[in-house]
Amino acid sequence: MKIKLESSAKKKTQLLCGFILEETDKVLGLPKYDTKTTSSINQSIKDNGGKLGNLTVIPISGKKPAQRILLAGIGKKDKITNDTIRYVSGKIALKARELKLKEFTIVAPPSFVKEVTASVSQIVEGVKMSLYKFDKFKAEKEVVLPNLTIVSSKSTKVSKALKSSEIIADGAIFTKSIANLPPNQCTPSTLASFAKTISNKNKMKCKIISKSELKKNGFGGITAVGQGSKNEPKLIIMEHNHGPKNKKPIVLVGKAVTFDTGGISLKPGANMDEMKFDKCGGCTVLGIMKAVSELKLPINVIGIVPSVENMPDGESYRPGDIIKLYNGKTAEILNTDAEGRLILADALAYGEKYYSPQAIIDFATLTGACIIALGTNVAGMVSSDEKLAGKIFDSSKRTTEEIWQLPLNQDYMDMIKSDVADMKNMGIGRAAGTITAAAFLRNAIEKTPWVHLDIAGVAWTQTATKEKSYNPKGATGFGVRLILDYLQKL
Numbered sequence: 001m002k003i004k005l006e007s008s009a010k011k012k013t014q015l016l017c018g019f020i021l022e023e024t025d026k027v028l029g030l031p032k033y034d035t036k037t038t039s040s041i042n043q044s045i046k047d048n049g050g051k052l053g054n055l056t057v058i059p060i061s062g063k064k065p066a067q068r069i070l071l072a073g074i075g076k077k078d079k080i081t082n083d084t085i086r087y088v089s090g091k092i093a094l095k096a097r098e099l100k101l102k103e104f105t106i107v108a109p110p111s112f113v114k115e116v117t118a119s120v121s122q123i124v125e126g127v128k129m130s131l132y133k134f135d136k137f138k139a140e141k142e143v144v145l146p147n148l149t150i151v152s153s154k155s156t157k158v159s160k161a162l163k164s165s166e167i168i169a170d171g172a173i174f175t176k177s178i179a180n181l182p183p184n185q186c187t188p189s190t191l192a193s194f195a196k197t198i199s200n201k202n203k204m205k206c207k208i209i210s211k212s213e214l215k216k217n218g219f220g221g222i223t224a225v226g227q228g229s230k231n232e233p234k235l236i237i238m239e240h241n242h243g244p245k246n247k248k249p250i251v252l253v254g255k256a257v258t259f260d261t262g263g264i265s266l267k268p269g270a271n272m273d274e275m276k277f278d279k280c281g282g283c284t285v286l287g288i289m290k291a292v293s294e295l296k297l298p299i300n301v302i303g304i305v306p307s308v309e310n311m312p313d314g315e316s317y318r319p320g321d322i323i324k325l326y327n328g329k330t331a332e333i334l335n336t337d338a339e340g341r342l343i344l345a346d347a348l349a350y351g352e353k354y355y356s357p358q359a360i361i362d363f364a365t366l367t368g369a370c371i372i373a374l375g376t377n378v379a380g381m382v383s384s385d386e387k388l389a390g391k392i393f394d395s396s397k398r399t400t401e402e403i404w405q406l407p408l409n410q411d412y413m414d415m416i417k418s419d420v421a422d423m424k425n426m427g428i429g430r431a432a433g434t435i436t437a438a439a440f441l442r443n444a445i446e447k448t449p450w451v452h453l454d455i456a457g458v459a460w461t462q463t464a465t466k467e468k469s470y471n472p473k474g475a476t477g478f479g480v481r482l483i484l485d486y487l488q489k490l
Helices: 035-048 084-098 116-130 156-179 188-202 211-216 220-226 272-295 340-355 368-374 386-399 410-414 433-442 480-489
Strands: 003-006 016-020 055-059 068-073 103-107 147-151 205-209 234-241 250-254 256-260 300-310 322-324 330-332 359-364 379-383 403-405 450-454
Touching: 003 116, 003 156, 016 084, 035 055, 035 068, 055 084, 068 084, 084 103, 084 116, 116 147, 116 156, 156 272, 156 480, 188 205, 188 234, 188 256, 188 272, 188 300, 211 220, 220 300, 220 322, 220 340, 234 272, 234 340, 250 272, 250 340, 256 272, 272 300, 272 359, 272 480, 300 340, 340 359, 340 433, 368 379, 368 433, 379 386, 379 433, 386 403, 386 450, 386 480, 410 433, 433 450
Parallel strands: 003 147, 016 068, 016 103, 103 147, 250 300, 250 359, 256 300, 359 450, 379 403
Antiparallel strands: 055 068, 205 234, 234 300, 322 330, 379 450
């Protein structure tokens, strides 16, 4: 779809959309109309009420630029959040698609509702992400998407915000599109191919470490988890080096288990199909790296994705095994379904050793315990550095990708001590499962400020997931907008 800016709402359009505050008597930003049309609009405003998400379409007669007007409720002024315009814009876009329009226009709300660049960005993100459909394997596909015109004050700042938000939305959509792929269409080699394509297109360095080299160089976690599958493990490394050469990079690490059966510790059959989403952390990193390169951010960012398929086989690793991780520490395996922490530990240690980063952020659908603790709308955060955690939390508030910080003290570190190895890959029973998993990861990092985001509950839509117009069923792309906001603020 094409998106453009216009300074006037009087241009020809199939659908002109304006926002209404609850308990108000006018639409924000719409031009003046004749008495008959104004009367129709006023009656529709009363019927709509301005309640959040309410949409009312008004046919317009006569020779007027707009064939229809759409009134979109955004609720009470004091209840408007950083997600309101994004959410409602998504609903508008879905209505435009339902009406089979070729184009539509949205009037950005004035500054007393939202700063204009923020409004434009939210409109773009809401519209683009809501119109995404995973129809790759359907006979009937969405062939043409409606184009969007945004009515706003024209300036370099606004134009840049529009372009930036398009790239960010596309990064999230890319993440969704590969995260939604079924396991027979997305193996570790497939993800490596995606990384190469992104890197070649955007002139990033890309290195793929394959099975024999992983084993030779001591990546014991990745090797162990991946050895039960005919689809060989890969370690994907992407480098965006656009900052000063002496400036330490940000390292992003994402868990990508392209399918997780649980291995020898086999998962129950119910909902096992959803384990195609166990690669979402890695997909998030790929989406961020794509956007970072297209935004040409003047910083250094490294993306690392350990990718495996966890399968039961005669060569699979077993409960009771002891493996040596990349940093030299040993891990006793109590459950082969606690595999994500093993591959992440290797990648985190590698990232710290070779890049001496200023910060490390990892993303993983790591624990079902996080869903029990926080549900399906908030990600868990564990960190070794309060300053870094605070910056990520601030970005979370701006992008409304919600997170909640959990503690990590020595008591939790002690819960993963093993009698026969340096660590065990499970804590004590079911207690603090999200935190003990993070404690395992903490052992992989020596001194670098680190944030771990457990996205098990938020990476794809589940039974209790809050309805959002821009998150259609399937992968959500959680974390892409969040971390891009953090990186842009650097």
